[in-house]
Amino acid sequence: MYASNFNYLRAGTLAEASALLQKNPGAKVLAGGHSLIPLMKLRLASPTVVIDIGRVPELRGISLSGGALTIGALTTHAELAASAAVQDAAQALSEAAGHVGDPAVRNRGTIGGNVAHADPASDLPAVLTALGATFHITGPGGRRSVQASDFFKGMMNTAVGEHDILTTIEVPARAAGQGSAYAKFEHPASRYAVVGVAACVIVNGGTCVAASIVLCGLTSTPARAKSGEQALVGQALTRETIAAAAGKVGTDLGSDVLGDIFASAEYRAAVAPVYVRRAVEAAASRAR
Amino acid sequence: MTVRISITVNGRRFDRDVEPRQLLVHFIRDLGGFTGTKIGCDTSQCGSCTVLLDGVAMKSCTCLAVQADGSEVITIEGLAKEGQLHPLQEAFWNKHGLQCGFCTPGMIMASHELLRTNPKPTDDAIRHGLAGNLCRCTGYQNIVRAVREAATAMAK
Ligand SMILES: Cc1cc2nc3c(=O)[nH]c(=O)nc-3n(C[C@H](O)[C@H](O)[C@H](O)COP(=O)(O)OP(=O)(O)OC[C@H]3O[C@@H](n4cnc5c(N)ncnc54)[C@H](O)[C@@H]3O)c2cc1C
Ligand code: FES
Numbered sequence: 234m235y236a237s238n239f240n241y242l243r244a245g246t247l248a249e250a251s252a253l254l255q256k257n258p259g260a261k262v263l264a265g266g267h268s269l270i271p272l273m274k275l276r277l278a279s280p281t282v283v284i285d286i287g288r289v290p291e292l293r294g295i296s297l298s299g300g301a302l303t304i305g306a307l308t309t310h311a312e313l314a315a316s317a318a319v320q321d322a323a324q325a326l327s328e329a330a331g332h333v334g335d336p337a338v339r340n341r342g343t344i345g346g347n348v349a350h351a352d353p354a355s356d357l358p359a360v361l362t363a364l365g366a367t368f369h370i371t372g373p374g375g376r377r378s379v380q381a382s383d384f385f386k387g388m389m390n391t392a393v394g395e396h397d398i399l400t401t402i403e404v405p406a407r408a409a410g411q412g413s414a415y416a417k418f419e420h421p422a423s424r425y426a427v428v429g430v431a432a433c434v435i436v437n438g439g440t441c442v443a444a445s446i447v448l449c450g451l452t453s454t455p456a457r458a459k460s461g462e463q464a465l466v467g468q469a470l471t472r473e474t475i476a477a478a479a480g481k482v483g484t485d486l487g488s489d490v491l492g493d494i495f496a497s498a499e500y501r502a503a504v505a506p507v508y509v510r511r512a513v514e515a516a517a518s519r520a521r
Numbered sequence: 522m523t524v525r526i527s528i529t530v531n532g533r534r535f536d537r538d539v540e541p542r543q544l545l546v547h548f549i550r551d552l553g554g555f556t557g558t559k560i561g562c563d564t565s566q567c568g569s570c571t572v573l574l575d576g577v578a579m580k581s582c583t584c585l586a587v588q589a590d591g592s593e594v595i596t597i598e599g600l601a602k603e604g605q606l607h608p609l610q611e612a613f614w615n616k617h618g619l620q621c622g623f624c625t626p627g628m629i630m631a632s633h634e635l636l637r638t639n640p641k642p643t644d645d646a647i648r649h650g651l652a653g654n655l656c657r658c659t660g661y662q663n664i665v666r667a668v669r670e671a672a673t674a675m676a677k
């Protein structure tokens with residue numbers, strides 16, 4: 234399948250990418266191409282200009298300093314999954330990145346493209362929301378930073394504007410007593426999340442002092458399970474308290490759960506508590 | 522618009538003017554003539570187009586040829602050396618890891634990636650490593666056996 238014709242421009246630096254994006258209305262940025270190219274092949278997207286940022290050096294690399302992981306937008310899922318720093322400082326992110334699609338997809342797809350595309354079935358938006366990530370963006374007005382809670386605006390709609398480039402993602406490094414995990418029910422063909430749950434807990438003296446639970450696959454943007462989180466805080470994390478908290482996610486999801494030919498909204502809502510329980514149990518077992 | 526690019530496929534360099542929309546898989550097949558690389562879907566899910574790009578497995582149907590400018594591609598035709606089949610090819614043959622053969626080039630390239638990153642995989646790891654490759658014929662059992670045999674042969 235061939236995409237519609239377009240002009241191709243390759244940016245060598247971030248400044249060049251930004252300038253090209255501003256000079257070419259209707260242009261789309263191309264990173265790993267694993268969301269954009271499939272859409273272009275099906276002609277669901279037909280940009281007139283494609284700006285390849287795949288070789289921009291400033292957008293690469295993972296570093297850990299000052300209590301935060303800084304991850305370049307072009308970091309691939311494979312690089313994330315293989316990084317010892319990510320595995321230690323952001324366990325759920327490491328786990329989720331290792332379960333994106335399949336090995337070939339992970340070799341090309343990037344964290345920046347994943348969140349900028351913001352497919353409701355994508356894994357990383359939920360994980361980065363649960364871990365309290367900050368997104369750094371360069372645009373016509375200069376640089377700005379957006380919290381995860383304000384980043385995902387709607388289905389495939391984020392704080393990254395038409396002329397913006399997402400440059401880095403900052404993830405707070407694991408605090409003392411913190412553990413996080415990602416549990417996923419994957420679609421057997423696409424391997425996207427039918428239901429995905431990112432959980433992060435902080436345990437102090439045997440008691441859960443903070444919890445975040447965020448789901449994907451069910452709603453147009455990552456869904457925070459507030460009642461589930463509240464039910465955990467102040468409790469010792471046992472099978473029983475975790476199961477009780479997981480049972481509350483239905484109220485958090487509301488009536489906007491998405492369904493498709495593979496899994497209806499009712500089915501997704503019914504299995505969600507199972508994956509919440511698994512994610513929280515795994516997070517609790519890693520809390521140290 | 523056309524763009525002048527240079528891609529080396531199985532050691533042969535191709536300098537060509539291409540439309541930006543040309544996919545790497547079409548470059549490999551139509552311009553390079555390496556038709557071992559197959560196209561099995563329009564949704565990036567079947568893996569029959571898997572090749573090595575600068576040594577790393579990827580789906581050549583989900584990459585523009587212009588993105589691969591300056592890179593080196595290895596396809597199934599590039600695995601055998603001096604008439605000697607690659608251990609993976611031998612193992613797929615010995616273990617009947619194929620029936621119609623359509624998925625096989627992609628399966629072998631994905632298996633190559635698996636053994637590059639995990640030279641002694643468990644059966645479970647083999648299945649996960651081949652998660653991006655669909656086979657409509659074999660039921661996968663003999664593919665897993667073939668990869669296991671190749672891993673053993675390559676460890677020697
Ligand atoms: C077969 C298959 C299975 C998959 N399975 C999963 C899965 O299980 N879970 C999952 O989460 N994802 C899955 N994906 C999606 C995959 O993770 C993609 O790699 C990712 O969504 C997009 O990253 P990319 O670098 O390929 O982005 P591209 O396709 O290059 O770009 C995607 C979008 O983001 C924009 N963009 C990219 N980078 C930037 C940037 N730095 N700044 C601003 N805008 C940018 C582009 O303009 C485009 O609109 C799958 C994809 C495929 C093909
Ligand atoms: S042709 Fe199916 S994944 Fe490339």
Ligand code: FES
Pocket residue numbers: 618619620621622623624625655656657658659
């Ligand atoms: S052998 Fe026929 S598709 Fe795999």
